[in-house]
Amino acid sequence: MSDDEADFELLALLQQSLGLDNGAVNGPPETRVLESAEYVYDNSVDVAIDMHSTKAAAVTIWRLMQEKQYSYKSWSQHELHPKVKNTNTVDFIFVLDLLNFCFWSDSNDEEQRFAIEYKGKKWTGYWSLVAALQRALEEGVIKIHVIVDLHTFRSSTSEEMPLLDKRITCIREAGQVLADRFDGTFISCIEEAHGSAAALVNLLVNNFPCFRDEARFEGKTVRFYKRAQILVADLWACFEGESYGNFHDIDKITMFADYRIPQMLHSLGCLQYSPPLDHHVQQAKLIKSGDPWEVQLRGCSIWCVELIRRQIVLHHPKVPVNAILIDFFLYDTMKEQEANGVVSIPHHRTRCIWY
16 A cells, blocks of 8 residues: 555545444445455456356346346245244344355255254255244244244254354344344344435344454455345345335345356356366365455455356346345355256355354
8 A cells, every 4th residue: 555545444444433433434335245246356366257158148147137136025925934024033034044144065965964843844145044033933932033943943864064164153242232232132123224225234243243344355354244135135036125125225246156156157257267276266265365366266256256247237227126135146056057057166165253
């Protein structure tokens, strides 16, 4: 950083210490996730975006979304997602995305992979978490955000839920923050955001350490905020843009940087990996959280989805589409392909609470 370059992080800390509202001083709230993604892309050497394939993917994604009539209403159509829309649903979504991270298994045996048995089915991956929470409610848990026992997440196999100890820590930490800062309810946090998706993301990352999904890359702090952003997106989709899901700036939410969307973007030819990274991913070797490879995979994925969104809007300017819907669609499509055995490359493997 040069002597005449503004240090916006230091400025934000000074404003906070003086009790100044960041939005009032600098305009509308911003998460700076997209800015971070562009910075990562501009400085990436191991992950590249193929522009021709990205434009082609935009055409394909838009066509398939139209054929399937894909919209935010698709969220509630999933079998396990809540159908009732009330304050209990808000609590459910808060805990769901508080714990929405790292579901991949070390086992190659599908029968031994961690699973939740619920309503006569075995659920794995993200759906195992949803099933566990729904099962807990049916077993008499009154307040979803006070679940703290291992019994809630009991597996139907010999493998337990990955990072289970960290999930319990996240629940207890968040419960304490809610009690101390938000009158014991996440609804107070939503109300404090005043209908701004970006403001709610910032409230989450500033008050709940387990939502503070950041890394250092090429001398700068870059922001991903995967779970904070998907929490806002799930509220928006569940409540269909009304009530607790009514955000006037919902389009500021980016794609959610995890391990599934990079996999899908690679299969579409949008993302290209350097030979060392490609070999590492193909061999299913671990990549440490915060490693330059991991940061590039996440940052370039966010920027790639943004380019896809811009391409769709360019050709269909009157039809609303945002990064949330593209992300949801790509995730669902990737899971369908996986179920059908159509996977061109494994997802990268990183054990962390961020995704």
